[in-house]
Amino acid sequence: MRHGSRIITAALPVLFLAGHAFSILFAGEHGAKVSFAWLIAAPVLAAAACFYRGWKDGFEGWLAASLAMLCWAGGMTSTMIATLFLDIVREDRLSMLLYVLYGVPLIFALASPSDEKWQVRLVDAALAAALGYLYYVHVGKLISQSRTPAETIGALQLMFDVENLFIALFAIIRFMVRTRERAPFFRAMTAYAVIYLISAGYINHVHALTPYGGWSDLVVVLPFLILAWHAIGAPYRKGLEPAVSAPAWPRIVRAGGPLLIPVTLLAVSVLLVSYDPIIAIGGCVTASLGYGLRTTLVQLRNFEEQDELARLSHFDALTGIANRRRFDEVLASEWARRREGAEPLVLLMVDIDHFKLLNDEFGHAVGDQHLRAVAAALSGCARRDSDLVARYGGEEFAVILSGTDPFDAAVIAERMRASVEALGLPSGVGAGAGVVTISIGIACAHALDTEMARFVSSADAALYEAKRSGRNRVTRKSTAHLRAVDTFSPSTGGRVA
Template structure:
């Protein structure tokens, strides 16, 4: 549906509402109620329609639920005035539904995207607790069938606090949204909330004596029709540059919205229900704290995972060059403090370029994975580290062992790779490796560069000597 068509249909809705009031003055009350119930229902249906096509489905469905609660409150008002003929009393249950309409909207603002189920459960429980406090507060000043003038005065304060709260946080969430779909949702919520705030303030504090059935009712239609327009219009959103500090601050602080809502409502209830108010404060604090702890644990776990991934070669699963450099420095320092020696193996797959040229890069990657797994299987000691040094080259740090064991380990690796019988670029011959062994009998210097150079020189000697062999002559001179 085009944007202009939606706008014209909304204007037509207002015109029909106004014309019906003028032409049917004897039935103005039920007619007006029909339009006042229809507007939020249409807005809710538009939100459901948009939610099915948006990545921000939770927000749109929450907004649709809020519209349904508001319409239900109007239905109860209609039953009181039209069905029972009592225009002097406002049902307390109706007032409750008008207040509860903001709970799903608050949940939508507080609920971050792509949260695990247990965090969503905490948010849902806090939202239910908020709804319960609204329920208690409402019926502190109203009965199921009647909310007198004194009760309505107190409930107007609740409406004002809630509407200002929703409008303010909706604006903040919109300005801090980077994701296009979330930005569209919060922009829609922001516009609706601010228009609704203005209309509600006017109805509650200016036109307080007027009953439904007048032309002023058209004003109540406006925020809901505006919401329907914004939900139905074709808008995919766009990438917007938002200060990163603002994005991170709002993302981290948005879960506190529900806790803050609970605290505000609890503060309003201190005089009438002090114990329940204290319980509200306590549960808001506990819920927010528990959520914060779980988020911290999840963040730590993710950080540990990222740290591990940053040290692992994604193709072979071995330590990467960064981890190798760190491990070599650590092993070198331990050997220097203890006065022990250290060995380093440099391993290279023979004729790997020719292998790639003949079999292709996917086969080359598979060859690297198989050779890496074989090398790792030979280095069984926890102190040994096998790493991918770069390309088809691997490195093995051998520490805390008699140095004569390093050539033996290198020979086991060479033999194990040969026994894989992987086809090579040379027909009739399997894939093989050459290994250079560098050793330092006693570590005295603070820099392992000489060990690297010795192992590298031994590797080139092994390749010059015919490949598929171990050269253990790499010792710094």
């Protein structure tokens, strides 16, 4: 059934062209009237196909394409009324305006990245609207109220060529750096825009004076049938892989993307210079200001992203506390500051007891939950803004207490040990009635007491001594390089050796 549906979908463009050809062949003197019906039906069919695809997969891009197709169908409808009922030989002002305006939503959809913030896209929409206004002014300057002067045909052809060329280039560029999600839209638009550029150029430059109802009308409907086929047919479901391109190419497109709409606006403004210099200058100013505003908004977004990346680079993704990188930076800063004064600096090295056995028995998911709970308990005990609790690696944590004397440091360490034990996290192994416990080693240094590396090693040595002494305890180790401190024994159940 699905295979049959694909065959029918693939055959629709062929059947449409065949029906149009037979209508021209057998309509006789009514060929123009019949052909107009097909010329209007083709973009309407493309609009419906784009809307259908947007309804199924999201309207980003597809809705703009559908609106563009309806503008073109409206232009052809206006041409039909002017030709058949108003006795206007060539396109009237309204039809020419709609033909040009049809490109505005396409340019917006192709030039404005969907992942930009709404403020940036609003600027893009405003520039696209300004572009549409300049097109309107340009058409008004080139044609009269009811008839296109012969001497302006060349200028109109140039205007259409520029617009169609920009649309085709935008589509090709975006297709070359497509993502998986946007590949169907950019592939469809690339096929449509390239074929439309060729067919429109052929009609405008070769058959500009050919009346409707001839065989050249078949060329007009071809791009719309291709677009409809890509939107609902078999090509949509194939080849959805992202583009494989040089690493620098997507960045170049991303960096140059903001120029697409302003450059188009500048190009149209240049075309207007000889007709209305004031409006042309206004278009150039609008393009410059719009690009400047857009660049400012993008720059603000980049600053926000950089700040967020900087924040994330200093925090552990699992526990939410500072990571090893942040710990190293703060310790180096505090160590350098201690050279200027006599305030003590305390380092606590903390390790979860029997964590490997815990992981083996309960699994890594439970282990991760325990890591988060322990990190929260340790952070709750380090209450000053200057204190830092960091994940040092694996199940090991490090705590920096600046300006804290040895007695207070021991009190804080014991509070941390007791808080973790009080959580009652099941461990199934070790002491503490089968609950998770921690061991803590303390090192304290004054200005110029020792080297920073030996300071950290001293805290590590104290931690390992706590482990060897039975775990679930606080140990402070004194060496020749660190000033000795008195032993502190808290009144709670833990031990400080």
